[in-house]
Amino acid sequence: MLDPDYLEQAGDLVGAVYSEIEAEMVAYLVDAMLKGDVSEWRAQWALRSFSQWDAARLRAIVQRHKNDVSRAVLLEVEDAMRRSDEADLAAIKAALGVELPSITSQEVASVVRTVTEMLERDNVAMTMGATQAFYRESTWAVTQVGTGAMSTAEAMRRATRQLARQGIDVIQYKDPTTGDLTAKSKADVAVRRHVRSQLSQACATRSLQLCDESGCGFVEVSSHVGARPSHQDWEGQCYSLHGEVTVDGKTYADFWDATGYNGVSGDHAALGDRLCGVNCRHQFGPWAPGMPHAFHPRPRHPSGKSSEEVYKLTQRQRALERAVRDSKREYQAARKAYELQRTPESLRDAAKAKSLMQSRQQRLLDHISENSDVLTRDVQREWAGDMPKTRLGS
Ligand SMILES: [Zn+2]
Numbered sequence: 001m002l003d004p005d006y007l008e009q010a011g012d013l014v015g016a017v018y019s020e021i022e023a024e025m026v027a028y029l030v031d032a033m034l035k036g037d038v039s040e041w042r043a044q045w046a047l048r049s050f051s052q053w054d055a056a057r058l059r060a061i062v063q064r065h066k067n068d069v070s071r072a073v074l075l076e077v078e079d080a081m082r083r084s085d086e087a088d089l090a091a092i093k094a095a096l097g098v099e100l101p102s103i104t105s106q107e108v109a110s111v112v113r114t115v116t117e118m119l120e121r122d123n124v125a126m127t128m129g130a131t132q133a134f135y136r137e138s139t140w141a142v143t144q145v146g147t148g149a150m151s152t153a154e155a156m157r158r159a160t161r162q163l164a165r166q167g168i169d170v171i172q173y174k175d176p177t178t179g180d181l182t183a184k185s186k187a188d189v190a191v192r193r194h195v196r197s198q199l200s201q202a203c204a205t206r207s208l209q210l211c212d213e214s215g216c217g218f219v220e221v222s223s224h225v226g227a228r229p230s231h232q233d234w235e236g237q238c239y240s241l242h243g244e245v246t247v248d249g250k251t252y253a254d255f256w257d258a259t260g261y262n263g264v265s266g267d268h269a270a271l272g273d274r275l276c277g278v279n280c281r282h283q284f285g286p287w288a289p290g291m292p293h294a295f296h297p298r299p300r301h302p303s304g305k306s307s308e309e310v311y312k313l314t315q316r317q318r319a320l321e322r323a324v325r326d327s328k329r330e331y332q333a334a335r336k337a338y339e340l341q342r343t344p345e346s347l348r349d350a351a352k353a354k355s356l357m358q359s360r361q362q363r364l365l366d367h368i369s370e371n372s373d374v375l376t377r378d379v380q381r382e383w384a385g386d387m388p389k390t391r392l393g394s
Pocket of ligand 1: 227231275276279281
Protein backbone atom coordinates (compact mmCIF):
# COMPACT_ATOMS: atom_id res chain seq x y z
CA MET A 1 0.00 0.00 0.00
CA LEU A 2 1.18 3.49 -0.85
CA ASP A 3 -0.05 6.30 1.35
CA PRO A 4 -2.13 9.08 -0.26
CA ASP A 5 0.50 11.81 0.28
CA TYR A 6 3.07 9.70 -1.52
CA LEU A 7 0.73 9.05 -4.43
CA GLU A 8 -0.01 12.76 -4.69
CA GLN A 9 3.66 13.32 -5.59
CA ALA A 10 4.08 10.20 -7.70
CA GLY A 11 4.72 10.96 -11.35
CA ASP A 12 6.13 14.42 -10.59
CA LEU A 13 9.67 13.52 -11.56
CA VAL A 14 8.65 12.09 -14.93
CA GLY A 15 6.19 14.97 -15.36
CA ALA A 16 9.00 17.50 -14.78
CA VAL A 17 11.07 15.93 -17.58
CA TYR A 18 8.04 16.14 -19.87
CA SER A 19 7.59 19.83 -18.99
CA GLU A 20 11.11 20.25 -20.38
CA ILE A 21 10.31 18.25 -23.51
CA GLU A 22 7.19 20.35 -23.99
CA ALA A 23 9.15 23.60 -23.57
CA GLU A 24 11.72 22.43 -26.14
CA MET A 25 9.05 21.40 -28.62
CA VAL A 26 7.38 24.78 -28.20
CA ALA A 27 10.72 26.59 -28.65
CA TYR A 28 11.35 24.61 -31.82
CA LEU A 29 7.89 25.33 -33.28
CA VAL A 30 8.17 29.01 -32.37
CA ASP A 31 11.53 29.17 -34.10
CA ALA A 32 10.15 27.45 -37.21
CA MET A 33 7.24 29.90 -37.34
CA LEU A 34 9.32 33.00 -36.75
CA LYS A 35 11.85 32.02 -39.40
CA GLY A 36 9.16 31.10 -41.95
CA ASP A 37 7.95 33.89 -44.20
CA VAL A 38 4.25 34.05 -43.46
CA SER A 39 3.52 36.53 -46.23
CA GLU A 40 4.31 33.74 -48.67
CA TRP A 41 2.30 31.17 -46.84
CA ARG A 42 -1.02 29.69 -47.62
CA ALA A 43 -2.65 27.52 -44.99
CA GLN A 44 -2.44 24.41 -47.16
CA TRP A 45 1.15 25.06 -47.98
CA ALA A 46 2.03 25.41 -44.32
CA LEU A 47 0.32 22.13 -43.52
CA ARG A 48 2.05 20.25 -46.31
CA SER A 49 5.52 21.62 -45.93
CA PHE A 50 5.59 21.27 -42.17
CA SER A 51 4.38 17.69 -42.12
CA GLN A 52 7.31 16.56 -44.28
CA TRP A 53 9.90 17.08 -41.62
CA ASP A 54 8.15 17.95 -38.37
CA ALA A 55 7.61 14.49 -36.92
CA ALA A 56 11.27 13.54 -37.23
CA ARG A 57 12.46 16.75 -35.57
CA LEU A 58 9.92 16.48 -32.78
CA ARG A 59 10.86 12.87 -32.21
CA ALA A 60 14.50 13.92 -32.00
CA ILE A 61 13.59 16.23 -29.10
CA VAL A 62 11.97 13.32 -27.26
CA GLN A 63 15.00 11.19 -28.07
CA ARG A 64 17.37 13.75 -26.54
CA HIS A 65 15.54 13.39 -23.22
CA LYS A 66 15.35 9.62 -23.35
CA ASN A 67 17.93 9.04 -20.61
CA ASP A 68 16.31 11.56 -18.28
CA VAL A 69 12.93 9.93 -18.80
CA SER A 70 14.33 6.43 -18.22
CA ARG A 71 16.10 7.53 -15.07
CA ALA A 72 13.01 9.29 -13.73
CA VAL A 73 10.79 6.27 -14.49
CA LEU A 74 13.24 3.88 -12.84
CA LEU A 75 13.55 6.06 -9.73
CA GLU A 76 9.82 6.49 -9.36
CA VAL A 77 8.81 2.89 -10.07
CA GLU A 78 11.56 1.35 -7.95
CA ASP A 79 10.84 3.61 -4.99
CA ALA A 80 7.07 3.17 -5.15
CA MET A 81 7.09 -0.61 -5.60
CA ARG A 82 9.63 -1.26 -2.85
CA ARG A 83 7.96 1.14 -0.46
CA SER A 84 4.56 -0.43 -1.02
CA ASP A 85 6.00 -3.92 -0.75
CA GLU A 86 7.79 -3.24 2.55
CA ALA A 87 4.59 -1.88 4.09
CA ASP A 88 2.58 -4.91 2.91
CA LEU A 89 5.17 -7.48 4.04
CA ALA A 90 5.38 -5.85 7.48
CA ALA A 91 1.57 -5.89 7.77
CA ILE A 92 1.40 -9.57 6.78
CA LYS A 93 4.06 -10.45 9.30
CA ALA A 94 2.25 -8.56 12.04
CA ALA A 95 -1.14 -9.99 11.09
CA LEU A 96 -0.30 -13.61 10.40
CA GLY A 97 3.31 -14.11 11.44
CA VAL A 98 4.09 -15.09 7.85
CA GLU A 99 7.30 -13.89 6.19
CA LEU A 100 7.29 -13.60 2.42
CA PRO A 101 10.19 -12.68 0.11
CA SER A 102 10.44 -9.08 -1.11
CA ILE A 103 9.49 -8.03 -4.59
CA THR A 104 12.16 -9.09 -7.09
CA SER A 105 14.12 -6.84 -9.43
CA GLN A 106 12.45 -8.65 -12.34
CA GLU A 107 9.01 -7.75 -11.02
CA VAL A 108 10.05 -4.11 -10.63
CA ALA A 109 11.54 -4.19 -14.14
CA SER A 110 8.26 -5.44 -15.55
CA VAL A 111 6.44 -2.41 -14.11
CA VAL A 112 9.17 -0.15 -15.51
CA ARG A 113 8.50 -1.70 -18.93
CA THR A 114 4.75 -1.12 -18.66
CA VAL A 115 5.27 2.54 -17.73
CA THR A 116 7.85 2.99 -20.51
CA GLU A 117 5.48 1.53 -23.10
CA MET A 118 2.74 3.86 -21.97
CA LEU A 119 5.10 6.85 -22.24
CA GLU A 120 6.04 5.77 -25.77
CA ARG A 121 2.37 6.07 -26.70
CA ASP A 122 2.31 9.46 -24.99
CA ASN A 123 5.31 10.52 -27.09
CA VAL A 124 3.44 9.75 -30.29
CA ALA A 125 0.35 11.55 -29.02
CA MET A 126 2.50 14.53 -28.01
CA THR A 127 4.10 14.75 -31.45
CA MET A 128 0.59 14.82 -32.93
CA GLY A 129 -0.42 17.54 -30.47
CA ALA A 130 2.66 19.61 -31.38
CA THR A 131 1.92 19.32 -35.09
CA GLN A 132 -1.67 20.41 -34.51
CA ALA A 133 -0.55 23.39 -32.44
CA PHE A 134 1.72 24.46 -35.30
CA TYR A 135 -1.08 24.15 -37.89
CA ARG A 136 -3.56 25.95 -35.68
CA GLU A 137 -1.37 28.96 -35.00
CA SER A 138 0.21 29.26 -38.42
CA THR A 139 -3.20 29.06 -40.08
CA TRP A 140 -4.39 31.77 -37.72
CA ALA A 141 -1.39 33.99 -38.57
CA VAL A 142 -1.81 33.43 -42.33
CA THR A 143 -5.47 34.45 -42.04
CA GLN A 144 -4.65 37.61 -40.05
CA VAL A 145 -2.11 38.74 -42.62
CA GLY A 146 -4.28 37.65 -45.55
CA THR A 147 -7.28 39.66 -44.38
CA GLY A 148 -5.13 42.67 -43.55
CA ALA A 149 -6.05 42.48 -39.86
CA MET A 150 -2.43 42.92 -38.82
CA SER A 151 1.13 43.09 -40.11
CA THR A 152 3.15 39.94 -40.65
CA ALA A 153 5.45 40.72 -37.72
CA GLU A 154 2.57 41.28 -35.33
CA ALA A 155 0.69 38.19 -36.49
CA MET A 156 3.77 36.03 -35.97
CA ARG A 157 4.53 37.48 -32.56
CA ARG A 158 0.97 36.90 -31.40
CA ALA A 159 0.69 33.43 -32.92
CA THR A 160 3.93 32.22 -31.40
CA ARG A 161 3.01 33.57 -27.99
CA GLN A 162 -0.38 31.87 -28.21
CA LEU A 163 1.31 28.63 -29.14
CA ALA A 164 3.78 28.91 -26.27
CA ARG A 165 1.12 29.86 -23.73
CA GLN A 166 -1.19 26.99 -24.65
CA GLY A 167 1.60 24.44 -24.73
CA ILE A 168 1.24 21.02 -26.22
CA ASP A 169 -1.68 18.68 -25.89
CA VAL A 170 -1.47 14.96 -25.76
CA ILE A 171 -4.15 13.76 -28.14
CA GLN A 172 -5.27 10.21 -27.57
CA TYR A 173 -7.89 8.10 -29.17
CA LYS A 174 -8.45 6.32 -25.92
CA ASP A 175 -7.11 7.69 -22.67
CA PRO A 176 -5.71 4.74 -20.66
CA THR A 177 -6.73 6.22 -17.31
CA THR A 178 -10.08 7.85 -18.00
CA GLY A 179 -11.28 5.57 -20.81
CA ASP A 180 -12.39 8.72 -22.69
CA LEU A 181 -12.32 8.56 -26.45
CA THR A 182 -10.21 11.24 -28.17
CA ALA A 183 -9.08 12.75 -24.90
CA LYS A 184 -7.02 15.92 -25.02
CA SER A 185 -4.95 17.07 -22.07
CA LYS A 186 -1.80 19.08 -21.47
CA ALA A 187 1.27 16.90 -22.01
CA ASP A 188 2.81 17.11 -18.55
CA VAL A 189 -0.56 16.78 -16.81
CA ALA A 190 -1.39 13.67 -18.85
CA VAL A 191 2.02 12.11 -18.20
CA ARG A 192 1.83 12.73 -14.43
CA ARG A 193 -1.65 11.20 -14.31
CA HIS A 194 -0.63 8.19 -16.40
CA VAL A 195 2.44 7.42 -14.28
CA ARG A 196 0.52 7.87 -11.03
CA SER A 197 -2.27 5.55 -12.08
CA GLN A 198 0.11 2.90 -13.41
CA LEU A 199 1.98 2.91 -10.09
CA SER A 200 -1.24 2.74 -8.13
CA GLN A 201 -2.48 -0.20 -10.18
CA ALA A 202 0.83 -2.06 -10.07
CA CYS A 203 1.03 -1.72 -6.27
CA ALA A 204 -2.59 -2.77 -5.86
CA THR A 205 -2.05 -5.87 -7.98
CA ARG A 206 1.04 -6.75 -5.95
CA SER A 207 -0.85 -6.23 -2.65
CA LEU A 208 -3.57 -8.63 -3.75
CA GLN A 209 -0.96 -11.16 -4.84
CA LEU A 210 0.68 -10.98 -1.39
CA CYS A 211 -2.70 -11.43 0.33
CA ASP A 212 -3.30 -14.46 -1.82
CA GLU A 213 0.12 -16.00 -1.14
CA SER A 214 -0.06 -15.43 2.60
CA GLY A 215 -3.71 -16.39 2.99
CA CYS A 216 -4.56 -12.92 4.30
CA GLY A 217 -8.33 -12.49 3.92
CA PHE A 218 -8.70 -8.82 4.90
CA VAL A 219 -7.49 -5.46 3.66
CA GLU A 220 -7.47 -1.95 5.04
CA VAL A 221 -8.28 0.88 2.62
CA SER A 222 -6.45 4.20 3.09
CA SER A 223 -8.13 7.60 3.49
CA HIS A 224 -7.17 11.21 2.91
CA VAL A 225 -8.45 14.72 3.40
CA GLY A 226 -10.33 16.06 0.41
CA ALA A 227 -11.41 12.69 -1.01
CA ARG A 228 -14.17 12.67 -3.61
CA PRO A 229 -17.60 12.23 -1.98
CA SER A 230 -18.17 8.83 -3.62
CA HIS A 231 -14.79 7.67 -2.28
CA GLN A 232 -15.67 8.85 1.23
CA ASP A 233 -18.29 6.08 1.24
CA TRP A 234 -15.66 3.35 1.36
CA GLU A 235 -12.35 4.97 2.44
CA GLY A 236 -10.56 4.28 5.75
CA GLN A 237 -12.28 0.96 6.44
CA CYS A 238 -11.38 -2.72 6.54
CA TYR A 239 -12.93 -5.29 4.24
CA SER A 240 -13.05 -9.00 3.66
CA LEU A 241 -11.58 -10.27 0.38
CA HIS A 242 -13.88 -13.29 0.32
CA GLY A 243 -17.42 -11.99 0.80
CA GLU A 244 -19.06 -10.38 3.80
CA VAL A 245 -17.94 -11.96 7.05
CA THR A 246 -18.47 -11.40 10.79
CA VAL A 247 -15.54 -11.76 13.20
CA ASP A 248 -15.92 -11.18 16.96
CA GLY A 249 -19.27 -9.51 16.43
CA LYS A 250 -17.97 -7.09 13.80
CA THR A 251 -19.13 -7.43 10.21
CA TYR A 252 -16.70 -6.75 7.38
CA ALA A 253 -18.23 -5.94 4.01
CA ASP A 254 -17.04 -7.56 0.80
CA PHE A 255 -14.07 -5.61 -0.58
CA TRP A 256 -15.01 -5.93 -4.27
CA ASP A 257 -18.61 -5.02 -3.76
CA ALA A 258 -18.00 -2.10 -1.36
CA THR A 259 -15.16 -0.37 -3.20
CA GLY A 260 -16.00 -1.26 -6.81
CA TYR A 261 -12.31 -2.16 -7.20
CA ASN A 262 -12.78 -4.67 -10.00
CA GLY A 263 -15.21 -2.36 -11.79
CA VAL A 264 -17.88 -5.03 -11.91
CA SER A 265 -19.94 -5.20 -8.74
CA GLY A 266 -21.47 -2.78 -6.25
CA ASP A 267 -22.55 0.87 -6.33
CA HIS A 268 -19.04 2.19 -6.87
CA ALA A 269 -18.02 0.28 -9.98
CA ALA A 270 -17.98 3.39 -12.22
CA LEU A 271 -14.44 4.45 -13.17
CA GLY A 272 -14.65 7.75 -11.24
CA ASP A 273 -16.15 6.13 -8.12
CA ARG A 274 -14.06 3.01 -7.71
CA LEU A 275 -10.95 2.38 -5.64
CA CYS A 276 -7.77 2.89 -7.74
CA GLY A 277 -9.85 4.41 -10.56
CA VAL A 278 -9.13 7.72 -12.33
CA ASN A 279 -7.12 10.17 -10.21
CA CYS A 280 -7.75 8.08 -7.10
CA ARG A 281 -5.11 8.36 -4.39
CA HIS A 282 -6.58 5.62 -2.21
CA GLN A 283 -4.88 2.28 -1.82
CA PHE A 284 -5.31 -0.84 0.26
CA GLY A 285 -3.04 -3.27 2.06
CA PRO A 286 -3.15 -6.54 4.03
CA TRP A 287 -4.82 -6.41 7.42
CA ALA A 288 -6.34 -8.79 9.98
CA PRO A 289 -9.06 -8.38 12.63
CA GLY A 290 -7.44 -7.27 15.89
CA MET A 291 -4.70 -5.28 14.20
CA PRO A 292 -4.58 -1.50 14.76
CA HIS A 293 -6.09 0.78 12.11
CA ALA A 294 -3.68 3.02 10.22
CA PHE A 295 -6.54 4.98 8.60
CA HIS A 296 -9.98 6.28 9.50
CA PRO A 297 -12.95 7.36 7.41
CA ARG A 298 -13.13 11.08 6.53
CA PRO A 299 -9.94 12.21 8.28
CA ARG A 300 -9.55 15.80 9.46
CA HIS A 301 -6.67 17.96 8.27
CA PRO A 302 -4.27 18.94 11.12
CA SER A 303 -4.87 22.61 10.24
CA GLY A 304 -8.53 22.19 11.21
CA LYS A 305 -9.59 23.23 7.69
CA SER A 306 -12.38 21.30 6.06
CA SER A 307 -11.82 18.72 3.36
CA GLU A 308 -13.34 21.07 0.77
CA GLU A 309 -11.10 23.98 1.81
CA VAL A 310 -7.96 21.82 1.60
CA TYR A 311 -9.05 20.51 -1.79
CA LYS A 312 -9.69 24.03 -3.11
CA LEU A 313 -6.36 25.40 -1.84
CA THR A 314 -4.48 22.50 -3.42
CA GLN A 315 -6.31 22.86 -6.72
CA ARG A 316 -5.53 26.58 -6.70
CA GLN A 317 -1.84 25.80 -6.18
CA ARG A 318 -1.91 23.37 -9.11
CA ALA A 319 -3.59 25.99 -11.33
CA LEU A 320 -1.01 28.64 -10.34
CA GLU A 321 1.86 26.21 -11.02
CA ARG A 322 0.40 25.54 -14.47
CA ALA A 323 0.11 29.28 -15.06
CA VAL A 324 3.78 29.72 -14.11
CA ARG A 325 4.84 27.01 -16.57
CA ASP A 326 2.70 28.54 -19.33
CA SER A 327 4.13 32.02 -18.76
CA LYS A 328 7.71 30.71 -18.76
CA ARG A 329 7.18 29.24 -22.24
CA GLU A 330 5.45 32.42 -23.35
CA TYR A 331 8.35 34.55 -22.16
CA GLN A 332 10.82 32.31 -23.99
CA ALA A 333 8.79 32.72 -27.20
CA ALA A 334 8.62 36.50 -26.82
CA ARG A 335 12.35 36.69 -26.14
CA LYS A 336 13.05 34.59 -29.23
CA ALA A 337 10.90 36.93 -31.35
CA TYR A 338 12.89 39.89 -30.01
CA GLU A 339 16.22 38.20 -30.73
CA LEU A 340 15.20 37.57 -34.34
CA GLN A 341 13.70 40.99 -34.89
CA ARG A 342 14.78 43.77 -32.54
CA THR A 343 11.95 46.25 -32.81
CA PRO A 344 10.31 48.40 -30.12
CA GLU A 345 7.19 46.24 -30.43
CA SER A 346 9.01 42.94 -29.94
CA LEU A 347 10.94 44.45 -27.02
CA ARG A 348 7.70 45.63 -25.40
CA ASP A 349 6.17 42.17 -25.89
CA ALA A 350 9.16 40.46 -24.28
CA ALA A 351 9.10 42.86 -21.32
CA LYS A 352 5.37 42.28 -20.89
CA ALA A 353 5.79 38.50 -20.99
CA LYS A 354 8.59 38.71 -18.44
CA SER A 355 6.60 40.75 -15.98
CA LEU A 356 3.60 38.43 -16.42
CA MET A 357 5.84 35.48 -15.57
CA GLN A 358 7.25 37.25 -12.51
CA SER A 359 3.86 38.29 -11.21
CA ARG A 360 2.56 34.73 -11.57
CA GLN A 361 5.57 33.36 -9.71
CA GLN A 362 4.91 35.87 -6.95
CA ARG A 363 1.22 34.99 -6.82
CA LEU A 364 2.09 31.32 -6.40
CA LEU A 365 4.59 32.07 -3.61
CA ASP A 366 2.04 34.27 -1.86
CA HIS A 367 -0.63 31.60 -2.09
CA ILE A 368 1.71 29.01 -0.58
CA SER A 369 2.95 31.25 2.24
CA GLU A 370 -0.55 32.47 3.10
CA ASN A 371 -1.65 28.84 3.45
CA SER A 372 1.50 27.27 4.82
CA ASP A 373 -0.57 25.16 7.24
CA VAL A 374 -1.80 23.19 4.23
CA LEU A 375 0.53 23.81 1.27
CA THR A 376 4.20 23.25 0.54
CA ARG A 377 6.12 24.44 -2.48
CA ASP A 378 6.94 21.88 -5.16
CA VAL A 379 9.50 23.44 -7.51
CA GLN A 380 9.46 20.46 -9.86
CA ARG A 381 5.98 21.50 -10.87
CA GLU A 382 7.18 24.97 -11.80
CA TRP A 383 9.85 23.93 -14.29
CA ALA A 384 9.31 24.55 -17.98
CA GLY A 385 12.52 24.85 -19.94
CA ASP A 386 14.52 25.82 -16.85
CA MET A 387 15.07 22.51 -15.11
CA PRO A 388 18.44 22.57 -13.26
CA LYS A 389 21.19 20.58 -14.93
CA THR A 390 21.75 18.56 -11.76
CA ARG A 391 18.24 17.11 -12.11
CA LEU A 392 17.60 13.51 -11.16
CA GLY A 393 20.87 13.38 -9.28
CA SER A 394 22.89 12.66 -12.42
ZN1 LIG B 1 -9.89 7.70 -4.18
